[in-house]
Structures are given as C-alpha cells and as structure tokens.
Amino acid sequence: MEISPKPTVRTHRAAVELGAVAPFDFDLTLRYMRIWPAAVLERVENGRYRRAIHVGGRDVLLSLHSIGTRTRPRLVLEVSGPAIDRFVVAQAAVLVRRTFLLDADPAPFLKAAQADPVLAEVVGRLGALRPIQIIDPFEAVLWSILGQQINLAFARRLKLALIEMCGSHLEISGERFGLFPRPAQVVNLDARLARERQFSRQKVEYVKGIAAGLLNGRIDFDALRAAAPEQALNGLIAIKGIGRWTAEYLLIRALGFPDAIPAADVGLRKAIGKAYGMDRNATEDEVRVLAKKWAGWRGWAAFYWWLERLLMLYPI
C-alpha cells in the first residue's frame, strides 16, 4: 500500500470584485511593492499581487489583479486556502480595501499638492499613488523596529531571518507562501538564536516586548486606529522601542492616518533635500516646516517622497 508523504488538503477558492475611488493606479502600486525592501512575502508578477495572510481566523492566500483602468478602477480579489467560506472572503475583502486604501478619495490630496510646485511635479510625474498600508500592523511595527538605524538592505535580511526563525507557511497547489509570524510565535523567539542572526540586543528585546504587549492586550492596534491622531501617536511612543520616528511611520503605514510625517526619516530627508535643491539632506526641522504646506495630507506626500527615494536606490 502506498502512503503519500503528506496528506493533500483540497484548496478552495473564491473571488470577489472590488471597486475603488478613482483615480487609482494599480500598476504604480505594484511598482512600489516590487522595489519596497520590506516586501519579502508579497509576490508581484504578471500584474498580480499575491500574499499569504491570517484573516478571519484562517490562513489564506490573497491574489489581487486589475480588470479596470486608472479612471474606472476595478480589481478582482481571489482568496484561496484549505477552508474558504463566505465569512473569510468578506473579511479578506475588508482587509484588502483597507490595505490598498480603496475607499480613500485622492482628490483633496491632489488639490493640496498643487499648492507646492515641487510636490506637484512629483505627483504629476509619478501618478496616482496612495499611502498603501502594510497589511499586518504587527509586521509593520516589527519592520520599523528592525529598520531603525540600519540600512534597508540589512533590515530586509533581519526580517527574512525573523520569518525563518518563527514564521510559518501556506502551501497552495504546490506553491509555498510564507506567513509572517504572529505575536504568539515571536514572543518565544530564542534570543541567542536571534543574536546569531545579527539582531542587536535591543531589537530582540523590543520585538519580543511588543509581541507580549499584543498578547496581553496592553497594545491594541484597533484601539489606536480608532483614536485621535495625537492619542494614537502618544500611545505608540509609550511602547518600548517605539520613538517618534517609528510612531509617525506607523500612523501612516499601518493605522491609516493621512496626516503624519516622520520628519527625521533619512530617506525622506534625502529625497526632500534633493527635490528642493538643497544639495544635502534636509534636516528634520526643515522637513517639518516644509510639510506644513501639505497639512492634512502629510502622510500622502511622504509616500511620494519614499517612492522617489526607492527609485533613486533601485531604478527600474
């Protein structure tokens, strides 16, 4: 009698169509995703975004592609996994809408950008871009901590190491998709092993502390998301390992706040220094002063500068 090495689990799949407020440039979004160093689990190929995620209590694979245009955006979301039902698909759709900011109206930002010729030029050249969210807030926090005070390439390696040490994976019709570890997995991270994988002592401490905080409820992303911007900022800064830069970064990239700016960010300072002809990095204060022109939409503006910066680093 033959025994297969692994029990095969039947994969189910469901699809839903998602609209978006125009203009929405899915290709530009994918372009950002392809060169963003933190995107280690996302797979962007053939005009399609794919990534495994835990949502609605299940591990699933999300696959997103466009069947519309910039001015009439239409996306198709496919959800696959061993146990797909209506509930999971609905949750996945909510998550994707939030991640890609499908319900956000770019008009007020585009209008505000016109007040600053330098920003207006970048917006005009690059196109319609929204500050898309890091799909998993826990992943966003850990990424920003791993990225503190080190270069992006190295931060990426640390992230890959973390996934290797405590992440898991999902297999869909023979393809393997990595899953970012959840707090319960990170809280048990072996400090010695992490040190061997080039984590600094602080990074180990912060990462585990945040995992623990999420498990015991002291950190609550949903509550922060619902709070006033000022309170969310302070709530984040109260967490060990999160300073102002990280908090402002997370407001934009994980909690959906449109008007924050991590002015101390080296990438921002570099891109802005160049764009405004300073012949050096802008200082944090200079960034804060300049950013007043984008009030209400500073996070949206920052996102453009980051894309500029990535295009400088990784021209494609």
Next chain:
DNA sequence: ATCCAGGCTCCTG
C-alpha cells in the same frame, strides 16, 4: 579606520 544607515532610551541642565 571611519562614517553612515528609513533611531531609541535615559540622563542631564
């Protein structure tokens, strides 16, 4: 060797 990299904590004054 020295400086830089998408900083943070903690201690001063």
Next chain:
DNA sequence: CAGGAGCATGGA
C-alpha cells in the same frame, strides 16, 4: 522640555 551621550550592528 530640549539637548545630547551612549548604545548596537553591519556595510561601504
């Protein structure tokens, strides 16, 4: 409350 020392790690 602003400023800065000290910290930690790898890469160019």
